[in-house]
Amino acid sequence: MDLILLAELAVNGVLTGLLYSLFAIGLVLIYKASSVPNLSQGGLTMAGAYVVLALAHDMGLPLWVAIPLAAVVMFVFGMGIERVALRRLAGRPVVMILMMTLGIDIFLRGTTLAIWGGTSRSVDLGVSYEPLFVGDILVSRIHLLGAAVAILLFVVFVLFFRTRLGIRLRAIADDYMASWSVGISVERGVGLSWGLASIVAVSAGIIWGEIQGVDQSLSLLLLKGLTVAVLGGLDSIFGAVLAGIILGIIENVGSAYLDPFVGGGSRDLIMAAVLILTVMLRPHGLFGRTDIERV
Amino acid sequence: MTPALEKEAASILSMNSIEVLYDNVMLAIKGVSIQVPRGGMVALLGSNGAGKSTTLKAISGLLKVERGRISRGEISFDGSVITGLPAQQRVEMGICHVIEGRRVFEHLTPDENLEAAAPVSMNRATLKAEKQRIYEYFPRLAERKNSQAGYLSGGEQQMLAIGRALMTQPRLLMLDEPSLGLAPFLVTEIFGIIRRINKEQGLSVLLVEQNALAALEIVSDGYLIENGRVVMHDTAQALKSNSDIQEFYLGGGSATNFHEIKHYSRRKRWLS
Numbered sequence: 001m002d003l004i005l006l007a008e009l010a011v012n013g014v015l016t017g018l019l020y021s022l023f024a025i026g027l028v029l030i031y032k033a034s035s036v037p038n039l040s041q042g043g044l045t046m047a048g049a050y051v052v053l054a055l056a057h058d059m060g061l062p063l064w065v066a067i068p069l070a071a072v073v074m075f076v077f078g079m080g081i082e083r084v085a086l087r088r089l090a091g092r093p094v095v096m097i098l099m100m101t102l103g104i105d106i107f108l109r110g111t112t113l114a115i116w117g118g119t120s121r122s123v124d125l126g127v128s129y130e131p132l133f134v135g136d137i138l139v140s141r142i143h144l145l146g147a148a149v150a151i152l153l154f155v156v157f158v159l160f161f162r163t164r165l166g167i168r169l170r171a172i173a174d175d176y177m178a179s180w181s182v183g184i185s186v187e188r189g190v191g192l193s194w195g196l197a198s199i200v201a202v203s204a205g206i207i208w209g210e211i212q213g214v215d216q217s218l219s220l221l222l223l224k225g226l227t228v229a230v231l232g233g234l235d236s237i238f239g240a241v242l243a244g245i246i247l248g249i250i251e252n253v254g255s256a257y258l259d260p261f262v263g264g265g266s267r268d269l270i271m272a273a274v275l276i277l278t279v280m281l282r283p284h285g286l287f288g289r290t291d292i293e294r295v
Numbered sequence: 296m297t298p299a300l301e302k303e304a305a306s307i308l309s310m311n312s313i314e315v316l317y318d319n320v321m322l323a324i325k326g327v328s329i330q331v332p333r334g335g336m337v338a339l340l341g342s343n344g345a346g347k348s349t350t351l352k353a354i355s356g357l358l359k360v361e362r363g364r365i366s367r368g369e370i371s372f373d374g375s376v377i378t379g380l381p382a383q384q385r386v387e388m389g390i391c392h393v394i395e396g397r398r399v400f401e402h403l404t405p406d407e408n409l410e411a412a413a414p415v416s417m418n419r420a421t422l423k424a425e426k427q428r429i430y431e432y433f434p435r436l437a438e439r440k441n442s443q444a445g446y447l448s449g450g451e452q453q454m455l456a457i458g459r460a461l462m463t464q465p466r467l468l469m470l471d472e473p474s475l476g477l478a479p480f481l482v483t484e485i486f487g488i489i490r491r492i493n494k495e496q497g498l499s500v501l502l503v504e505q506n507a508l509a510a511l512e513i514v515s516d517g518y519l520i521e522n523g524r525v526v527m528h529d530t531a532q533a534l535k536s537n538s539d540i541q542e543f544y545l546g547g548g549s550a551t552n553f554h555e556i557k558h559y560s561r562r563k564r565w566l567s
Contacts, residue, residue, distance in 0.1 A: 091360050164410055171400045171411035178398040180357060182412035182463050183386030289402045 008137045009253045015139065017248015018147035019207060023225035024232065024240040025153055026200035032161065032235045033169035033193030036094060039101040040081075042222030043108030044198050048074050049205030049214045050112050053121055063125065067206065071199045078198030082191035090186060091176055109219055120213035123206055146207035153200060154241050161237070169193060173235065227275040233288025243286060247274060306330040307467055307499045308354065308390075313368035315349050315358060323349040323363065324523040329501075331467065336493055336500040338510040338531070340540075341520035347503040348395060350520070351469050354501070355392035356382030372467065387414070389466035393473065397452040401445030405436050405455050408444055412462040429458040432488055450481035457489070467499045468492075474506045482506065486513050511535050 023045060030038040038044075051073055055066035081104060089097050127142045160166045172179045172189040179186050208218060228247055232239025251270050258266040284290045308331040315323045324346040331337045339347050352358040353365055354372075359382070370378050377385055400408050409426050417425070430437035433454040439447060444455060453473055460468060470489070474482040490513045492498050504510035511517060511531045519527035519540070527534070534540050 164413070164415075167403065167407045167411050170403060171408070174400040174402050175398050177357065177360060177394060178400065179411075180360060180382050181355065181386075181392050181394050181398075182459060183383050183391075183414070184411065185383055 004136050006253065009256050010249050011134075011137050011139060012143065013249035013252030014245050015143040015147045015248070016252060017228075017244040017246065018150040018241070019143065019204075019211075019244075020221075020224050020228045020247060021241045021244030022146060022150035022153065022200070022207065023204040023221050024228040024244060025150070025157065025237060026197040026204065027225055027229040028232070028235060028237050028240045029157065029197045029200060030193050031173070031229070032237075033173050034097075034190045035173045035235075036097045036101065037226070037229075037234065038194075038197065039098065039222065039226075040105035040108060041197065041201060041225060042219035043105040043112075044074070044078070044201035045205040045208065045221055046214070046216070046218040047077075047108050047112055047205070048198065048202035049123065049209035049218060050116055052202065052206055052209075053116075053123065053214055056123075057121070067202070071202045074198035074202050075195040078194035078196070078201075079191045082187065082194045086190065086194075087187050090190070105219065105222070109216060113216060118216060120215040122213055123209040125206065125210050127210065142207065142210050146211075149203055149207065150241065150244070153203065154237055157196075157237050165192075224271055227271050227278075229285075230275060231278045231285050233285030235289055236285070236287035239285055239287035247271070250274065305332055307333045308370070308372050308501065310350070310354065310370045311368050313350070313353055313370060314366045315346075315353050315363055316366045317361065317363040319364075322366075322523065324353070324520075326368070327520065327523070327525055328368075329518055329525070331499050331501050332515075334493070334497040334499055335516075336490070336502065336514040338507075338514040338517040339501065339503045339520060340505075340507045340510065340517055340534075342505070345520045346523040347520055348471055349523075351392055351471055351501070351503055354385075355390055355469060356380060356385045357392060357394070386463050386465075389464065390469070391460040391463045391465035391467070392469045393456050393460045393471060395471040395475070397449065397456050399444045399447070399452050399455045399459070401443070403444055404441050405444050405447070405451075405458075406440040408455055408459050409462050412459045414463065425462055425464075429461055432461075432492060433458050450477055450485070453477060453481075453485060454488075457485070461492070465498065467501065469501045469503070471503045472505060473502070474504060474509055482509050486510075489513065507534075507540065 023041065026041050026044070027038055030036060048070060051070040052066055055061050055069055056063055061069070085100055085104060086097065089100060125142070127145060130141070131138050132141050132144070161170060168184050169189050169192070171184060172186050176186050204221070205218065208221060212218070228244045229240055231247060232243030251267055254270045255267045278285060308329070310327060310329045312326045312328055313324060314326055317323055327346065327350055329339070329350065339350060341347050349358070349363070352361070352363065354370060358364060365378055369376055372385070372388060372390060377388065400411060403411065406426065409429055410422065413422050413425065430440070435451055436454055436458060439451065444452065447455065457470070457473065473485055477485070486509055489500060493500055502510055502514060511534055514531050516528070516530045517534050518525050529537070
């Protein structure tokens with residue numbers, strides 16, 4: 001295999017990886033503010049894409065109106081999830097909350113299937129499918145756009161978590177009881193993180209919907225997104241971005257080399273191997289906070 | 296005005312025959328009445344499981360989180376009834392509860408710990424001044440304000456927990472076992488600072504302690520709780536010289552060996 005091809009695989013791996021990061025940032029947001037891995041992020045992403053489609057295609061709004069409007073709708077929806085489903089579980093064991101998020105995911109899949117059916121629809125952002133040559137390397141424009149959105153969100157949220165509101169959210173993730181004791185509204189904080197994660201879901205939903213079409217399989221992004229988030233450390237936004245890049249490269253380059261031998265399908269194997277090895281060897285990921293145990 | 300009512304008017308906190316149920320079945324405290332005078336310092340003494348922490352949680356509203364509820368009685372703070380209010384609202388009114396076990400926000404720096412506890416409405420300049428005030432009380436915290444709070448020593452974490460509570464601008468500070476697991480010199484240091492804040496700022500303090508000896512040094516009066524009931528209420532001076540208190544909590548008894556102590560404590564129980 002020649003060097004140009006290797007470079008092309010790597011560059012496209014980076015871009016694809018950043019799209020995984022785009023998804024994973026939503027997971028990290030909720031984990032950072034409530035210490036719960038949100039298993040419904042896939043469902044939220046798919047719902048976000050469907051809402052954009054409903055506003056843009058079914059109601060005929062232009063995209064520049066439909067996308068921000070969808071973000072607002074999903075923000076309110078995310079806050080609503082906390083109010084209706086999670087508030088009564090605050091302070092309960094994490095396992096219960098985890099099961100609730102799984103339930104929400106199944107609910108979202110069922111609802112979108114009932115309303116919009118199973119056929120794949122396209123978003124059509126108006127991004128050209130003409131290949132773009134950077135030097136000798138071929139890249140996809142939509143991947144480039146998605147990567148840029150991921151980096152933008154990364155910067156925004158890193159800054160956000162340094163603000164007073166962001167600090168309060170991190171405090172909530174550390175200790176619910178102590179947060180209540182100093183008057184921090186745990187409920188509102190968790191609700192806000194769900195709202196923000198739902199906005200991230202809209203952006204991931206549009207980009208991925210443009211790439212592979214909007215249908216039920218969009219919710220399966222959770223598996224790759226979760227792998228990225230776990231490798232990055234679940235509560236580190238920087239970790240999610242770096243892990244996305246690393247995974248993207250491993251997946252793209254690795255599968256190109258392995259596929260001829262196993263006859264395809266090695267992408268998922270690589271992902272699974274990374275997830276299992278991370279949990280076994282480095283459960284807190286690359287940049288995750290560790291449990292502090294003083295001796 | 297009857298003497299009892301007069302006393303109530305002078306109190307910042309008054310708790311009348313409070314009963315607390317956990318999970319709707321377990322009666323944790325059975326009719327506890329406590330008064331904290333404005334600007335005063337009061338200790339709540341008693342052994343493990345006597346109901347001291349439950350009493351504090353009933354006052355701060357943190358009971359609800361642990362599926363407990365007040366089934367009888369009334370708590371009033373600064374003249375208004377707070378029995379049913381949510382915890383957040385009580386903090387805004389000026390009640391802050393430093394919960395047991397130095398629960399600082401471990402992954403935040405001490406500086407961020409203080410900021411997290413500041414009221415949302417506090418402006419930037421006040422926030423800075425308030426943090427400065429806390430660092431003046433606890434100079435050790437200032438030295439380590441940018442390291443991770445989880446790695447502070449036990450004494451520093453307790454100081455941070457108290458400093459964090461002070462950021463909420465309380466008028467009543469409730470401390471649950473601040474001396475737990477700390478070296479005696481640190482207990483003296485921390486209690487000294489609490490006393491100083493009480494004097495300088497007029498902050499009222501309700502102190503729960505198993506370390507009765509240290510607590511009675513700084514408070515004006517104390518309540519003794521056993522089995523969810525107040526069994527004794529007196530001035531700190533009187534409590535210190537009470538022979539039963541000495542026997543059980545101050546370790547000044549006449550027993551010469553462990554067997555004798557056990558025998559004694561079996562024989563002598565406050566009847567409830």
